[in-house]
Structures are given as structure tokens and as C-alpha cells.
Amino acid sequence: MAKFVLVGRVGDIPEGEAKTVAGLGKRISVFRDGNEYFAIDDMCPHMGASLAGGFVENGIVTCPWHYWRFRLSDGAWADNPRIKIGCYPVQVVDDEIRLEVPEPEAKPCAVPDSCSPG
Numbered sequence: 001m002a003k004f005v006l007v008g009r010v011g012d013i014p015e016g017e018a019k020t021v022a023g024l025g026k027r028i029s030v031f032r033d034g035n036e037y038f039a040i041d042d043m044c045p046h047m048g049a050s051l052a053g054g055f056v057e058n059g060i061v062t063c064p065w066h067y068w069r070f071r072l073s074d075g076a077w078a079d080n081p082r083i084k085i086g087c088y089p090v091q092v093v094d095d096e097i098r099l100e101v102p103e104p105e106a107k108p109c110a111v112p113d114s115c116s117p118g
Contacts, residue, residue, distance in 0.1 A: 004091065004098040012097070013037070018052040018061075024101050030090060031072050033059055038072035039099050041086040
């Protein structure tokens, strides 16, 4: 089950830039490209650079370190679409920008009897 979190308001994110949201179990950046908002994992899988500092053009963000390019629409590496990073739905309701994030997965219990409630 997914939930929506408020990440800002329309106008908070300048054209071609991003806002990074932390505290969701990972860092996710919400980008504005034109009048659309997109959200992908903030970390480039190549060397770990923050993609929020990258250059946005025509629906693609370019990593500021080594110029790997990722499509904002689906998180695919533009030069080899088989490689992808996380991509998350964004909705704008009135003037609120909301990011849909999955609920954290329950981790299996190492000692089953100690995990049962009560």
C-alpha cells in the first residue's frame, strides 16, 4: 500500500531544478520540467552522486559528476534503458505537490517468537 506525502507547493521548485525529500527510507528528488513534476531516486547508481544537482532538459536529468543521463518519466538510464533507478508518482492537487511513496516493507523477524504482538 502506498501513501502520498506533501513535498511542497507549486512554485517551490524552480523550472529545471529539484527538491530532495529524505526520511522515506531513501532520498528521492522531485524535479520540475516545464509544468510537470517527476520523482526519481536521488542517487546515481554509477558513483552515488546526488541527481538533484544535475542538469534537466527535455525530460532527462544529467548526473553532475560523470554525465549519466536518466529519464525523469521512468528512471531509466537514457543510454541503456535496461538500467533503471526508482521512479515514483507525483500528483498536484490544488497547489500541493504530493509524492507517492511505497509503505516500507516489513522485515522478517530473526527470532519468530519474539516478533509476535502481545
